[in-house]
Amino acid sequence: MIAQDKLVIRTIQVGVLVALFGAWFIATRAGGTLKLFLPAPELVWREMGVLARSGQLWASLSVTISSIVKAYMIAAVAGIAVGFVLARSRTLVRLFEPVLSGMFAVPLTMFFPLFVLFFGIGPDSKVAYGATYAFFPIALNTIAAFSNVDDLYLRASRAMGASSWQQFRYVYMPAALPVTLTGLRIGFFICIASVLGGETLAATAGVGRATALAAELMETARLYAWIAFVVCMSVMLNLLALAVETRSERE
């Protein structure tokens, strides 16, 4: 029964994708200006091959992925550390939680030029921007996770004689894990989006930069090829994040 449901759902999902590609294919058969903005799928496919063989793909991808990884590491470490430290005291949470959520509500995109000013046009500005943006959801979720640990479990562990370290390891950590993980996941996607977005705005290298350049030069087949690569990269990073998450949740 359930297996059948799953099959139906998968079929519909694949069907939607096939329909989209079909529509794309048919649309490009018609002439007119549309062809200018929407190259035929096979042209895009050919361009993807060209980019992969010429080494441009790997050059751009390595810049982008290493920026994302660096930015995310900084955001995760800083976000968890700051969130945890603030959550230790109700006063600190009352003081700083609204500040953090207020800052997160501001579209940081508007500050991107400042990052370029401070960190230069190279990858560093994208790393700093991605790290800053991803820091907020991670810190905010960590605060929520650690300050909402049920008092009952804290009292019980104290009555059983748990040391502070044991209380942290066996009560706070497992209790706070799910919400902290949610923050890490949100932060991860914000990080990818910020780095790529930053690259399209101002950069010398990276997938975002290559995509923007193709658009400026009206090389539409190349533009779509880069977009296809970004989609593939996101799907793969998504799967990776999911695998890491399932593993840490099982522990």
Add this chain to the structure above:
Amino acid sequence: MDFPGRDASQRVIALDDVSLDIRKGEFVCLLGPSGCGKSTLLNIIGGMLEQTSGTVTVNGTPVSSPRPNEIAYVFQESTLFPWFTVLENFRLALKFRGTEDAGWRDRAMQSLTAVGMEQFASHYPKQLSVGMKQRINLARGICVGSEVMLLDEPFAALDEQTRMVLGEDLSILLARRGKTIVFVTHSLAEAVFLADRIVVMTARPGKVKASIEVPEAHPRSPDFMLTDAFQDIRKELYGLLRDEIRQTVAAMRQARDAQA
């Protein structure tokens, strides 16, 4: 015990001039209207809460912080940690106490068997019913092997039948081990059935109103509940409590009217 609150209007004197001697191996039930300070008293005895005046000594030593080696505390709700299995919960209790050793698993299984829960050792708490969880919670309290057990309405969340069965189990288990027990309850029958002595408390601020002995050997069979002796003590308790409960309700009404 005097809770200062944020200002004078929030100040609560929860306990006032409570004096209580509990013998080694005695099973004492604390009975009193809700809000009279039973939990507060238990927390002070367990070193979970520092009293504002007076002293508590257990085994001749004043209590100022939790002493897991001597005192085990069982809460009203199950405090099994939901992210660990039943067995891991036992292990953790021993680890926290600093008495985890090679034989921990056998001892844990023994305690689980004693309450008929051995087949649930590798279940997670959320897979168990409220009654099962509290049963295991109790077994964990017994497993750590401290001499003194403080139980704060451990059966309050359970239905009447489960309560009775668990009460009998507890009576049998404890008769074997000679532990010293302080058991908070608001059920008259539970108090009479379990206790060697019932301490009736007054409405807030809680004082000791009366102390009633139940001269019946442990373990007690359910038949004890059908005896005249049982009914007489129960009636006596009811008489003692009724006034205090009236007073509590009156005080609540007054507080409500004052607010309106």
